[in-house]
Amino acid sequence: MTGKNCQGHEQESGSRMSADYKEHLSKQLNKQAGGELLGAYIAAGWVERAPSLKAKFEIAELCAQEIGHALMIYELLTELGNDVDRLACETLPVDYFSPYPATWIEFVVFHYLIDSAARHLVSDLVECSWAPAARVMQKIYAEEDGHVEHAELWIEELCAQSDDRTAIQKALDDWLPRIGKLFGKPQCAINQARLELGIQRYENESLRTAWYEEVRATLTSLGLMAPATLTCKTSL
């Protein structure tokens, strides 16, 4: 599944990349940066609405880290010769998760699912064949690990505080397929090309399955229901 290729592996400079490699790499990185910014944008709306001062601070810190991730990736994109101001303004998928979480329960469920997905998506790039990107992804991965740990605590607290799990279950039923589609289409030609170039290391479907098995185990241990197989309409 690793698909390493001499075109980029261990490469430090962008100057000797083929045009095809550079284009795939730039699009992959831009998708990742957009996801980081969008995550921060949605979470930022909850700094004021969170139910405690502690939660407000924690969300503010989460936003700062997600923006930091986006900035590190935009630096890579600049090094590759991209106009990042244009990319950030014109290609940010602001409607991708619309409608956004509307209640605190929905936000906690969203935070858990999106950060656990983000950790898997970043793990796909930690051995990227362009060495500067691999190093940045390793830094981001370490922080995403912390985000997942935090989100698990919050969802456990939510379950412990409520006798009626109906609203939590409803939020999960809504958000599981919406987050699941982030992993992209199965048997995707773009994914195959990026595996061959060593940019990605996993097929979309295997990454989605790994994420879903992980979250399903956590959710069922909390007494919540998650179907054995997740059906998502994959549009990315």
Ligand SMILES: [Fe+2]
């Ligand atoms: Fe992030």
Ligand SMILES: [Fe+2]
């Ligand atoms: Fe995160």
